[in-house]
Amino acid sequence: MAPVVGGCVATEDSRSAAAELVAQVDAVPTPRIDWGPCAPVIDGKECATVPVPLDYARPDGPRIELAVVRQRASDPAHRVGTLFTAVGGPGGSGVEWAARGELFSGELSRRFDVVTFDQRGVGRSAGVRCFPDTGAQQDFWRTLALPPVDAEQERATEDAGRRLAAGCDRQDGALIAHLTTVDAARDLELLRRAIGDPELTYEGASYASYLGAVYGALFPDRVRALQLSALIDPATYTTDTLSSIEATAAGTEEVFSEFLRLCAEAGPSHCAFGAPGSSTAQLRSRDTALLDRARTAAIPVGSGADTVAVTYSELVQAHALLLYDPVQGWPGLATLLAELERGPAGNPTVVREILTALAPTGDLLDSFVAISCADNSFTEPPQRWPGLAAESARTAPLFGPFWLYLRQPCAAWPDPADGYPQRYTGPWTQRTEVPALLLNNRFDPATPLTGAQRAADALGTARLVVVTDGYGHEPVGACVTELRTRYLIDLRLPAPGTTCTNDRPPFTG
Structure with a gap:
């Protein structure tokens, strides 16, 4: 009986800790939100800045400003409320997303005000600063070898990770101690209160699905609807990060195998890397030769x-x-590989355009590392990374070391003296009145189906719908749109076992 009692004690401790996290945000007065024109102008949208505590344990202490954007419902007579949404990464900017066009289309944009924001530590919301200037930042990320290929690069990458960690601490030490997703979820709670919705209606994908899961675990009585896509398994993400990275790498390997298979089937008329009569194995051999x-x-x-x-x-x-996007990214990868094979006869302009469009900004990478390190758990020192990468490469030869080395700075991260008392590690069971709706592609290169299934198990009552022939990081198509719309507007869950199919397979455009 002892393990059962111990488990109960651990659960009670977790609930007590969660109650304290909620009590801290409840002690903060609801901020005022004054909407006005966006600067620079974002067509058809309003902007505001909302003050929130840097440290929720010190509500009267320093504050930071969150940049928030609202897209008004186009049919206000039939408005349901506010649909909150966030960008993944972590490190993606909601403000930049809003500047690119409509946040949601169709019935959702008619029936909801849509609100997004830059999460703390991102973009216009006290974006993380790890370098003295933009030039130093660009030089750092441009010259960093991820993953390293030899002992010299391994030493350089370890040194770079330590320098990044030290630079973030030196430039923004007070901020990086308060960048956990619990902090972001409490910011989201303040935004809900500021806007005046009695309960939260939320949509989030990729890392933003984790933000939704944290909010639902902390504030179950304040949730109207949670629609989460491209799911992160919250348990391994926070308490066994190496296993989470291994699962991602295995998923990316599986999707790349599908890329090669479908490219071979499509042939050169639809896939630039294809060749008449080529098999999947032949394409893999050519790709391996390039690598x-x-x-x-x-x-x-x-x-x-x-x-x-x-x-x-x-x-x-x-x-x-490029595997994230089967519509443009997959053809882009095929074109890149074909041009690399052509070498001196290839088109450098096309290659440069693909690589330029692909490269994440230094700001996004800084924020990605800082937020990841605040959330994740690493017990291995930085010098263990070559061994960890070798172990990962046994099951995911190409992608294991890549995903692993992105997080190497976390092994040297300057954790606060008292750690991260605001971290939340479960339980993840959602006790919301309406169960969450979860959507995931069968072949997702970043958040594989195995993680989505574990997330569904962890959340308990949530309903998982799989796009059975879905490729890429974002579930799309008429079926997905209809399920998402009916859930968010009518709170209608699909029947257990419901699946969707893809409207547009790769290499068929």
């Missing part, structure tokens, strides 16, 4: 002054990130 070449030296494309040289780090990053 092996890049390990030794950057691969030049074009000739003369316009030549672009593609490094191993750039090539691995392209493999990983």
